[in-house]
Amino acid sequence: xxTVYVNGAYLPETEATVSIFDRGFLMADGVYEVTSVxxxxxxxxxxxxxxxxxxxxxxxxxxxxxxxxxxxxHRELVTRNEIVDGMIYLQVTRxxxxxxxxxxxxxxxKPTLVxxxxxxxxxxxxxxxxxxxxxxxxxxxxxxxxxxxxxQLLFPSMGKMMAKxxxxxxxxxxxxGKVTEGTSNNAYIVKGNRIITRELSNDxxxxxxxxxxxxxxxxxxxxxxxxxxxIAEAQEADEAFITSxxxxxxxxxEIDGTAIGTGxxxxxxxxxxxxxxxxxxxxxx
Numbered sequence: 692x693x694t695v696y697v698n699g700a701y702l703p704e705t706e707a708t709v710s711i712f713d714r715g716f717l718m719a720d721g722v723y724e725v726t727s728v729x730x731x732x733x734x735x736x737x738x739x740x741x742x743x744x745x746x747x748x749x750x751x752x753x754x755x756x757x758x759x760x761x762x763x764x765h766r767e768l769v770t771r772n773e774i775v776d777g778m779i780y781l782q783v784t785r786x787x788x789x790x791x792x793x794x795x796x797x798x799x800x801k802p803t804l805v806x807x808x809x810x811x812x813x814x815x816x817x818x819x820x821x822x823x824x825x826x827x828x829x830x831x832x833x834x835x836x837x838x839x840x841x842x843q844l845l846f847p848s849m850g851k852m853m854a855k856x857x858x859x860x861x862x863x864x865x866x867x868g869k870v871t872e873g874t875s876n877n878a879y880i881v882k883g884n885r886i887i888t889r890e891l892s893n894d895x896x897x898x899x900x901x902x903x904x905x906x907x908x909x910x911x912x913x914x915x916x917x918x919x920x921x922i923a924e925a926q927e928a929d930e931a932f933i934t935s936x937x938x939x940x941x942x943x944x945e946i947d948g949t950a951i952g953t954g955x956x957x958x959x960x961x962x963x964x965x966x967x968x969x970x971x972x973x974x975x976x
Contacts, residue, residue, distance in 0.1 A: 693911070715716035715803060715964075729775065732976060733976050736976055753800075778811065782806075824859075850864065861875075863878050863925075865921075869921055879891075888905070889918065900934040
């Protein structure tokens with residue numbers, strides 16, 4: 692049985708509770724982060740905490756504790772749950788005001804902080820990296836502030852179910868004729884030695900893995916172009932891939948039934964995955 696963390700206490704998962712009046716439950720008024728664990732160490736922890744602060748600031752939400760305390764909680768959960776490879780989910784909500792109301796509660800309402808682990812043995816050796824993902828395209832119907840990592844994930848969940856129904860692995864969302872991102876990942880195409888991905892804005896999540904992968908790509912003398920692209924352009928690309936904390940770098944081999952490049956994972960995505968894992972493990976804490 693897992694040990695989880697709720698508002699200052701480490702508890703068996705069966706004993707962990709949050710109020711029915713919590714705004715995360717009633718209003719999706721919360722933000723989250725997912726940090727990967729490899730070899731018992733945290734990957735890109737600093738980047739996730741920086742983004743957490745940004746999300747909290749954008750929503751005028753209180754910080755539940757210090758960064759040092761968050762690091763200690765992460766490490767304690769890894770130890771208590773004997774996590775070698777996996778993830779730690781962190782969620783902060785605006786807390787429990789004692790009743791339901793659209794208006795934000797008073798500023799002294801204590802935020803709710805929840806963390807739990809997910810064990811994923813062999814996560815870095817996912818078979819999907821060898822065969823590649825198949826994706827479909829869907830209209831992006833999310834709210835406009837996708838740069839804030841909120842817990843309102845209903846439409847991305849619906850997108851994943853649309854993909855599953857179509858016999859595919861994920862969906863790329865499209866707005867005004869251009870790809871925004873995947874349901875839980877950033878999207879890329881490759882043309883020659885040039886990696887193309889949508890520029891940062893309120894339209895997409897500012898991916899922590901994205902930032903690291905683009906930095907490593909530039910260090911490896913790969914050209915990076917940050918701009919929007921269409922599904923048609925993606926279907927004509929040499930390669931395509933996604934990035935996220937749980938998947939690292941994952942090749943995409945088919946979009947809307949059209950094979951990308953050779954229809955198999957390409958060399959650029961494979962090399963970026965290799966570099967990302969090597970460098971991230973060196974910097975893991």
